[in-house]
Amino acid sequence: MYSRNLTRVALRAGKKGGASIRRVSAVASHSLPEAPSTRYTSVTHPEDPASVPEPVKALLAKADAYLLPVYARPPFVLTHGKGAYVWDTQDRKYLDFCAGIAVNALGHADEGVAKVLAAEAAKLLHTSNAFHHKWSAKLAELVVTLTQQEGGLGWAPGTAPSPSGAKLFFSNSGTEANEGALKIARKVGKARWAAQHGKAWDDAANDKSEIVCFENSFHGRSMGALSVTINAKYQKPFAPLIPGVKVGTFNDTRQVDSLVTDKTCAVIIEPIQGEGGIHFANEDFLRALRKRCDETGAVLIYDEIQCGLYRTGKLWAHSALPVECHPDVVTMAKPLANGYPIGAVLMRDNIAEVMTAGTHGTTFGGSPLACALGFHVLSRVSEKTFVTQIEETGAYLSARLSQLPKWFPDTLQPGVRGTGLILGLGFKNPDHPGQLVKMARERGVLVLTAGKDAVRFVPSLNIGREEVDLAVDVLESCVGALGTA
The missing domain is CATH 3.40.640.10 (Type I PLP-dependent aspartate aminotransferase-like (Major domain))
Structure with missing residues (x-):
């Protein structure tokens, strides 16, 4: 299997002093829970119509009036973000495990990105491809x-x-x-x-x-x-x-x-x-x-x-x-x-x-601005210490997720799909992924569906362990609730 090949190559690199041995030891040194979390059974970010404030209803109505209705979006409005988190107009905080659908490699409102954006926008925003930059x-x-x-x-x-x-x-x-x-x-x-x-x-x-x-x-x-x-x-x-x-x-x-x-x-x-x-x-x-x-x-x-x-x-x-x-x-x-x-x-x-x-x-x-930002982002994420962090955090997230199919065998398919920070859990009931995404969102964690039967995890590449623990704890509570529904 290709996934096994990735593991074999990583292990070979680790034997030569590469990152994968650090990955394994980092996971081994961090004890995993012995039972699923039930701390997040209560809804903290309700989405029922009665809970939507009038100013938000007005904004949503304006979107309905003027935007092409090709997206099914939840009834709240995001205002700002920082790192792995975003906030809405009601000042509710969400852990973003979507990263803009695998886009925000460095998270939200990254200072380095903001500096490049401001500096380059003040120089050359656009030239077209009729000229070099x-x-x-x-x-x-x-x-x-x-x-x-x-x-x-x-x-x-x-x-x-x-x-x-x-x-x-x-x-x-x-x-x-x-x-x-x-x-x-x-x-x-x-x-x-x-x-x-x-x-x-x-x-x-x-x-x-x-x-x-x-x-x-x-x-x-x-x-x-x-x-x-x-x-x-x-x-x-x-x-x-x-x-x-x-x-x-x-x-x-x-x-x-x-x-x-x-x-x-x-x-x-x-x-x-x-x-x-x-x-x-x-x-x-x-x-x-x-x-x-x-x-x-x-x-x-x-x-x-x-x-x-x-x-x-x-x-x-x-x-x-x-x-x-x-x-x-x-x-x-x-x-x-x-x-x-x-x-x-x-x-x-x-x-x-x-x-x-x-x-x-x-x-x-x-454009000059897009390429300057691309150069900045790729220079940072390609640093060895950054890549090691991706490997370690990905291994830890995978280890945490791998417990769920064992705890909820009637709800989840065996194993965890993917590698690194592109991971998924398969569900036996094809209705459950969409239900879980909504349940997690109502508890302050944003995740995505994938295909016909899975929930997908593609967080920012600099996501930390505390965020992994929070996301998986919420997932455990939600999957447990699904199983009893």
């Missing part, structure tokens, strides 16, 4: 250098940094990054077909345009990204979607050869499905995809928008895997600028070489 190249260099040093995109860990080997394109979001990656892969496919057949890339016979994706995937909501986001709830209202998309079964190695053919230009997959339920792509499956893409000339895209940039305790979720499992392209976004909109497509040079002036673009993507 200093921050986009600096951030791109940092991403490539870290990938070479820590492993990914075909490099083994410890590779000496080099100015060649990969390129970046900056966008405004993860969805845009995936759109860009698919668009680039289409052009690569046409170029490779033309080279193979000795014809022009726009020859009418050029059919290398199919895209392969997988069940339970989530790659975004725009038409191209939506076409590879396999969820009928999201797709059906907007059909017909883009043609030429084939859907495979996640982790089914047997179907890879028939799924990926000479007509395939791109295969897009999440190494860890986030929205789909916190599921790992296993190592054998990814190795088979890599091999088949090499055989057919297809571009292998890893969507690491939610699982990348140290959320697993590694730079990339695939950094712990052998290079024969690595992709040609990685898309990223969520934590890169701690909440300021930015996304990026990282690609090998042999992919980037087909893109020339005018073949892709964006007005706002890669």
